[in-house]
Amino acid sequence: MLSVIVMSNVKDMSLADEGIRKINWVQKHMPVLEHIKKQFEEEKPFEGITIGSCLHLEPKTINLGLTLQAGGAEVAMTGCNPLSTHDDATAGGAALGLNMYGWREETEEEYYKTINQVLDHKPDVIIDDGADMILVLHQERKELLSKIQGACEETTTGVHRLQAMHNDGALKIPLIAVNDAYTKYLFDNRYGTGQSTFDAIMGTTNMLIAGKNVVVAGYGWCGRGVASRADGLGANVIVTEVDPIRALEARMDGYRVMKISEAVKHADLIITVTGNINVISGDDFKNMKDGCMLANSGHFNVEINRPDLESQSTSVSEVRESIEEFVMKDGRKIYLLADGRLVNLAAARGQGHPAEIMDLSFAAQALSAKYIIENDLEVDVIKSPDELDYEIAGLKLKAMGIEIDDLSDRQKVYLADWQEGT
Template identity: 85%
Template sequence: MSKVKDMALADEGIRKIKWVQKHMPVLEHIKKQFEEEKPFEGITIGSCLHLEPKTVNLGLTLQAGGAEVAMTGCNPLSTHDDAAAGGAALGLNIYGWREQSETEYYSTINDVLSHKPDIIIDDGADMILTIHEKRPDLLKTIMGACEETTTGVHRLEGMHADGALKFPVVAVNDAYTKYLFDNRYGTGQSSLDAIMGTTNMLIAGKNVVVCGYGWCGRGVASRADGLGANVIVTEVDPIRALEARMDGFRVMTIREAVKIADLIITVTGNIDIIKGDDFKYMKDGCLLANSGHFNVEINREDLESQSVAVEEVRESIEMFVMEDGRKLYLLADGRLVNLAAARGQGHPAEIMDMSFAVQALSAKYILENDLPIDVMKAPDSIDDTVARLKLKAMGIEIDSLSDTQESYLANWAQGT
C-alpha cells in the first residue's frame, strides 16, 4: 500500500535510486549481508526520513533483510515525488509527496503507524512524539527507535529527562561516522549547492554570515570560504566562537553581522536566530537561508509583519518588500534549504552511505538487544564497521598497531 503523487514517475525514480546505489557501497555491502541473514524477517520498520532516492535505498536495504518497510517524509517540502513512486514500485509502503500541508504531513505519519511498526527510524522526532501523544497503543510492541539528527536527539533527551520517553532510542546522529561527515561535509556541500542552484548567484566576494559553529556550521563556513566568500560566524558558545576565529573567520554578534550580510545561513537548531529588529538593519538584497531544523531559526512572522508585500520571485525564493523599500529574500520558506528548496538534493550519496549504514546497523542492534529506556549512542563497533567498510570501498588502507605499540600505549610506568 502506498500514497504518492503519481506512479507514472516511478521509472524516473528508479533510475535515480539506481544511480545513488552505485555511490553507496557501504549500504550495498550491508544489503547483501541482510539478504543472506534475513535479520528482520517478521519485523515491520516504520521511518520518517526525507523521502528521496538515498532514503529509498535504506528502505530497500531493510526490505532485503526481510522487513516490511513503511516510509514517510520528515519535512513537508523535502519529498522527491519520483523517488517516492520508485520506492512504491519496488515494494516499499511509501506515504508522502512534496508540498504537504501540516495536516497531510501528520496524516502520512499516521499511515506509517497503521502498519504497527516494531522499530522506528525518525529524523527530528516527529514520529516518535506522535506515537507517544496519539498512538500510545503502539508503545507496548515498539522495540526501539533510531534518531537521525541533532535536534531530534535533543528533543528525545528532553523527553527522557522528563520521564516521558517510553522506549529505547539509539542516537544515530551521535555516531562519529554520522555527525563528523554528514553534519559537516554533507551540510556544507548540500547547503551551498542548494543556495547556488536556487539563486543562480555568485558566492565569491559576498559577506556570508553563518549562524552557529557546530558540526553543520563549520561545514557551511568552510565550503563558503572555499568558494571565495568573506565568512562571518555568530555563536553563543565561547569555545566554538574561539574555534571559528582561529579557523580564520570573523566572529561578531548577530546584530553587527546582519548589517553587512549579503547571505545569512542559520544552522543552530535553535529558535529566533534572526528576528525582530534584525530585519531593519539588513542591506537591500540580503538572502536568508536556514539549514538547521524546522522553520523556526528565521522568524518569518516578524519578517512578514515588517514587510508591505511578499512575492515568489523565483522557485523557492520569496521577496519581502520592507516599508523603506529594501527587498529581503527568504529561501525555501526558511526550512532547511538543502532539502526543502525545489533544487535541494540533500547530502551527497557518499555521505548518506555512512549515515544510513549506521541506521541499518542500529536497527539490527535494537532488534538483537534488550535495551533499556534511554537515549544512547550506537555501540563503537558500529562506527568501527562503517568506517572500515568506507575506507575499503574508497581503496584506502591504514596501518594497525604492532604488539609493542599496543603494550607501550597501555604502559603507564615508562617515562622519559
C-alpha cells in the first residue's frame, strides 16, 4: 500500500496492489494527463477544493482522480454504472489517498447510497457521467447547491438531460458540457466507442464479425465510430436513424440505411447507440433471426426493452458470462449482452476506451474543472472552451512526436482582410 486510506467503501482492499499496477500501466499511455498533473503539482489550482465525481470506476478514471489530487483537491469518487466498476481499481485508488465509494454489481439502492456518500463530502465541483449525481444533488441534496461552483458532464446523454433541466429552469449550477469539446466527441465518442464496443463484443462472444449483418442504431459520433469499426472488420453495415441529415450521411459513407423494423429482419448483431429509450422493443423481437445478438453502447440500459423481450420468451438463462439466452415462443433464440448496459464496460471483457483516448477526455475534464474554479460562471450549459481543446490537441500531438505548420504573417493578414483576393 502506498498511502493512508482517507475514506472508502469498496469491495476488497486486498485487490489494491493489482489495481495500482493497472493504474501505473495506463499512466504510461496518458501523456497529456501526466503533463497536466505536473502543472497541477506546481500550481495547486484546487487547494482547499473538494471535487466529487460519478464516473466509470476503472484504472483510467482513477488516474484522473490522482491528477485532480495532485492539484490540491480532496477527491471523492463513485461509479456511474453498477456493472462498470473495477474492484481492483477502486481499491488501488483508495490506497493512493482517494475517497472511493462503489463496487461492481451494486444494487440500485447501493448505487444511490454511494452517490450520496460522495455528496457527503460537500464538493465544490462535480464531474459527472450521465448526470445521475447532478440529479440527486438537485432533487435530494438541495442544501449543497449553494456550495457548488460548477459541474462537468462527460456524455451526450448527460448533456441532453441537463439541457432539458436548464430549459425547464431546474438547473441551479453552471454546467460545462465536456462531451461537446472537440477533443472529446471527435475522438472518445468515435474512435473510443468504436474500438471498445467491438473489443468487448468479440472478447465476450468469440464471434467472427466479418460477413455478419451488423445493425447500428443511431449515427451520432458514437454510431459513426461503431459503424466504421464494423465495416473495417468486414461486416455488412446497416444504419437506422431518425435524423434525415445523419441518415443521408450514413448512406454517403457507404452503409445501407433503413427503418429499424426492417433492419432487425436482417441482423446478426444489433448495437444501439442513440441515448434514447425503446430503440428495440415490441414487434422488433418477433422479426429477428434465430441467433441474433443484441448489445448497447448508449449510456443507460433502456435502449433495448428487456421487459418486452422477457414477455415474449419462454425461458432466460446465462449461457456464457455476460450473455443471456432468451428462448422465444417459436423456438428462436435471441442473445442479450451485458444486461443491455454499456457493453464496452459492463461485459465481462469490457475494459472501456483505450487509455490513449481517455487521455484526451480526462484532460478536458481536468482543465474544465480548473476553468470552473477560476471563473465566475452563470447558470447555463456551457461548451468546454475552445482554447482548452487546442491546448489538449497540441499536447497530444507533441506526445506523439508530430509537428504541424504555423500560418505565416502574410497568411494571417490575408485571412483577416476581406478585400484580399479581389
